[in-house]
Amino acid sequence: MRDNIKLIIARYQEDISWVDDLDYDYIVYDKGGKPVQNAVHLANIGREAHTYFTHIVREYDSLAPVNVFLQGDPFDHIGDQGKGDVKTLQNHIEDVADRGVPFKGFAWFKLKCDRLGRPHDLHKPENEGRWAGWGKDIPLAEIFEKLFDADFPRQLVARAPTGIFAVTGDRIRTRPKAFYEYALRLVEADPDDANNTGHAFERLWQHIFNGNVAWNRNDYEKL
Template structure:
């Protein structure tokens, strides 16, 4: 098993038996009433962003050289045919490690959006009632500016639009732990995603991990 890689899984009720087949160390965070074996239980709030920031804050000093953040069933986002392709995911991860990439989105597509997350599908009638923020825009601009204290560009290219990505431990630590504590606080302030804060983070992962230390202003560094 490759100790240089840890797969961090945000599970609700999905079958996560595929994780073991990847052949990497893994941590499953579970928000269901019937947690998977050996999973770490979390309160069911804040979408996968809550899970990811919880892991980063708790493991900040001991993060793996490469950290793979994925949802409990990521495969319809990783493959345009929706296949459960564990071998394909493993090949992507091997490539990321071999090339020492500091960040890579794993979705098969990219998005372009404005400060309200448009275009988006949060008003689809078939999704009505699935979460409290249905029908609202996504506060991408507001969250961007709250995090980085600079104006958001007119549009963003979103390179990890589904919340499935790889990021190195070194790249994570280009921002102080206080930054991630603030991120965690923001999601906890919108626990049921009434204002789509969790959706906003889905549009911002590549900026959170872009290594631009000039955006760290205002975040204290622990001694």
């Protein structure tokens, strides 16, 4: 079973020594100034969405049966009220693999969002300067309707709001490679996340991987 699992890690400068305790195949995409050994270096743009879409585009035809997408330090987003550890993460991964779950977010919480990604903390005074898009809303409906041949719902439930999740290769390929190439272009067009495009994708992962092929557009190559 372990041979069917691959971890895709979006690292900045985090200590990722924990990955060796899991004993799964993994790849590290590094955006920090001090890359780890054997990591793939990427420009520091587009948050983890840029990393994830880069991997999917590069590996589309040879994705692992189970792909686990992780940030460099995932533990404050998993477990009971964010008190997760390596064992918590391993339990999540093995549960998905054992039950054949096509997609699962690992965050301990979920979000209910409106068209502008509210509620969010991008207006809080104490967060000023932490993000280029501070003070702005999140273009959730805009990105949703660019990606899909569907109208944005009245309210969207984000079940993988922290960008930590597992998805099967087969489920990823329910959308064409051109879909992910287009999504990558959207992220690259907002490299500093000044418009909060990356924040929008944090709330869209379960919809990207929901397997609803009726949502696929037929013109991604032209966009």
